[in-house]
Amino acid sequence: MNTLKNKKKSFASDIDYHLSEIETDLSRAKFDNNRNINLTRLFDNLLNRVAFLKKLALKEPKAYFNTIYSEMKRLYKEAFGELDGFYVKISFKENPDSSKMGIIKLSINKKVMQDEKGE
Numbered sequence: 001m002n003t004l005k006n007k008k009k010s011f012a013s014d015i016d017y018h019l020s021e022i023e024t025d026l027s028r029a030k031f032d033n034n035r036n037i038n039l040t041r042l043f044d045n046l047l048n049r050v051a052f053l054k055k056l057a058l059k060e061p062k063a064y065f066n067t068i069y070s071e072m073k074r075l076y077k078e079a080f081g082e083l084d085g086f087y088v089k090i091s092f093k094e095n096p097d098s099s100k101m102g103i104i105k106l107s108i109n110k111k112v113m114q115d116e117k118g119e
Helices: 011-032 037-059 062-078 110-118
Strands: none
Touching: 011 037
16 A cells, blocks of 8 residues: 555546545445444445545645646756756646736755665
């Protein structure tokens, strides 16, 4: 459970995979214990919470940042830790006007990316 399901998939889709597996296990347990109303209610509550977590992982803007972060980790690893930074361009239109693009500049300690190598 500590590793990605598929190295070629994004971080968000991996979260979705693991949450779907948990959802399947909970549904089976709910079915097996359908005579106990308290357990059925508990399983319903847990299944609703898993569905909410899936929504957060896949639908919220945070999922896009996880995708960007996963790509940054991949590029950093491929460059053997020799990158000095990243240029990320996010446009909402096919041909954006460069004068209408915002600039975000972040300083991140290189050690942060190096600590990720163990994952």
